Amino acid sequence: MVHRLTNMNQNNLSFEDTEIAFRHCSDADLKRAYWLFRVININFLVKIGPPITNFAMKLGLPIKGLIKATIFKHFCGGETIRECENTIRSLQQGNVGTILDYSIEGQDDELAFDNTRDEIVRTIKRAVKDKSIPITVFKVTGTIRFGLLEKLDEGAALTPAEQEEWQKAQDRVLSICVKAHSVGIPVMMDAEETWIQKTVDALAMNMMQRFNKEKAIVYNTYQLYRHDKLQSLKDDHASAQKNGFILGAKLVRGAYMEKERKRAEEKGYPSPIQPDKQSTDRDYDAALAYCIDHIDQIAFVAGTHNEESCRLLAELLNKKGIDHKNPNVYFSQLLGMSDNLSFNLANADYNVAKYVPYGPIKAVLPYLFRRAQENTAIAGQMSRELSLIVKEVGRRRLVN
Numbered sequence: 001m002v003h004r005l006t007n008m009n010q011n012n013l014s015f016e017d018t019e020i021a022f023r024h025c026s027d028a029d030l031k032r033a034y035w036l037f038r039v040i041n042i043n044f045l046v047k048i049g050p051p052i053t054n055f056a057m058k059l060g061l062p063i064k065g066l067i068k069a070t071i072f073k074h075f076c077g078g079e080t081i082r083e084c085e086n087t088i089r090s091l092q093q094g095n096v097g098t099i100l101d102y103s104i105e106g107q108d109d110e111l112a113f114d115n116t117r118d119e120i121v122r123t124i125k126r127a128v129k130d131k132s133i134p135i136t137v138f139k140v141t142g143t144i145r146f147g148l149l150e151k152l153d154e155g156a157a158l159t160p161a162e163q164e165e166w167q168k169a170q171d172r173v174l175s176i177c178v179k180a181h182s183v184g185i186p187v188m189m190d191a192e193e194t195w196i197q198k199t200v201d202a203l204a205m206n207m208m209q210r211f212n213k214e215k216a217i218v219y220n221t222y223q224l225y226r227h228d229k230l231q232s233l234k235d236d237h238a239s240a241q242k243n244g245f246i247l248g249a250k251l252v253r254g255a256y257m258e259k260e261r262k263r264a265e266e267k268g269y270p271s272p273i274q275p276d277k278q279s280t281d282r283d284y285d286a287a288l289a290y291c292i293d294h295i296d297q298i299a300f301v302a303g304t305h306n307e308e309s310c311r312l313l314a315e316l317l318n319k320k321g322i323d324h325k326n327p328n329v330y331f332s333q334l335l336g337m338s339d340n341l342s343f344n345l346a347n348a349d350y351n352v353a354k355y356v357p358y359g360p361i362k363a364v365l366p367y368l369f370r371r372a373q374e375n376t377a378i379a380g381q382m383s384r385e386l387s388l389i390v391k392e393v394g395r396r397r398l399v400n
């Protein structure tokens with residue numbers, strides 16, 4: 001059933017309103033963000049930051065406190081779910097939901113994978129009966145060894161020990177989805193490198209077939225920087241139709257472009273990535289339109305900081321007369337980024353939820369370095385994020 005439009009604020013959506021965007025930030029928060037982004041804007045510092053930080057951590061220098069009070073505080077909710085509570089409440093005040101993202105990376109042993117599974121289950125439990133946490137998420141490589149997924153993707157034969165490992169790994173994913181289904185909380189599976197993604201996709205489709213009969217519980221992620229993914233979305237939709245389940249889809253452009261291109265070149269196979277940004281944008285926007293056209297059969301989350309794509313999706317909802325609060329469509333951004341999109345969309349009554357990464361500082365460092373890199377100055381200009389903060393700082397007359 002299509003939810004009909006009941007909303008006000010349909011035609012006056014502005015992403016420039018920094019008062020709404022930063023209403024959840026105190027003056028002190030904003031000043032901290034201002035200085036943080038001024039530092040991040042300096043390419044040189046962002047380049048030397050990761051090796052210096054890793055070296056200092058290895059030496060046991062007391063820099064954890066400094067990281068926790070600065071870059072970690074801006075981009076993460078805390079080290080534990082409990083530490084994220086303030087962030088959850090603060091987002092909720094602006095009608096923005098939370099997606100707790102346990103961002104631990106680079107683990108490789110069975111005990112760590114079991115612990116990650118248990119933590120993901122805790123995020124699902126935390127979401128129960130709390131409208132401010134509408135969706136949950138996990139990375140398959142947090143629960144399954146990368147090398148094993150790679151071998152499966154290649155179609156190589158597994159040793160008996162690896163077969164056992166694979167069975168245990170699938171059971172971990174299954175238990176996460178069983179929990180999500182039992183409490184009715186959707187769970188998304190992030191997309192990663194193409195050379196493990198076939199296996200991840202198959203796993204996700206299998207879980208959807210089991211758990212998405214009445215509503216979308218499991219969502220897979222489609223990276224539209226891949227030239228084959230618009231078609232995959234359509235094929236998976238056809239398969240969902242045929243097999244009687246609802247497709248859950250997170251649409252993103254994709255985060256591993258350079259790595260993908262480099263590997264393809266080194267190994268001598270055609271790059272899986274689109275030839276240029278324009279082609280990625282075209283397919284991303286086409287995927288949004290496709291999901292909107294099948295809103296009763298596809299539940300989707302638009303994971304993007306791209307203003308034009310957000311505007312397009314907002315317009316498509318209005319044009320088709322779909323209620324902004326239709327549970328099958330969400331906008332999503334990362335904590336500490338593009339608040340101008342998240343809070344202005346939420347203010348216009350659209351469904352919005354932000355990823356709130358959390359975890360032990362050391363394990364979250366790679367995530368923080370990526371955020372810093374994304375926000376360095378582009379061609380000598382201020383990053384978009386810094387220019388928005390500068391605008392709000394000026395409006396509040398905080399810094400002379």
Ligand SMILES: Cc1cc2nc3c(=O)[nH]c(=O)nc-3n(C[C@H](O)[C@H](O)[C@H](O)COP(=O)(O)OP(=O)(O)OC[C@H]3O[C@@H](n4cnc5c(N)ncnc54)[C@H](O)[C@@H]3O)c2cc1C
Nearest residue numbers: 190191225252253254255276277280303304305306332333
């Ligand atoms: C809520 C959320 C969840 C996410 N989950 C995932 C995930 O599970 N897996 C994942 O891989 N990423 C994920 N991402 C990251 C995402 O894929 C993008 O890297 C990031 O959001 C930047 O893209 P954009 O749509 O925000 O906007 P833009 O800044 O407009 O787009 C930048 C993106 O365009 C593409 N691009 C840039 N230059 C070119 C070029 N020359 N040729 C082809 N394509 C190009 C790249 O994908 C690049 O990241 C997520 C992002 C968000 C906000």
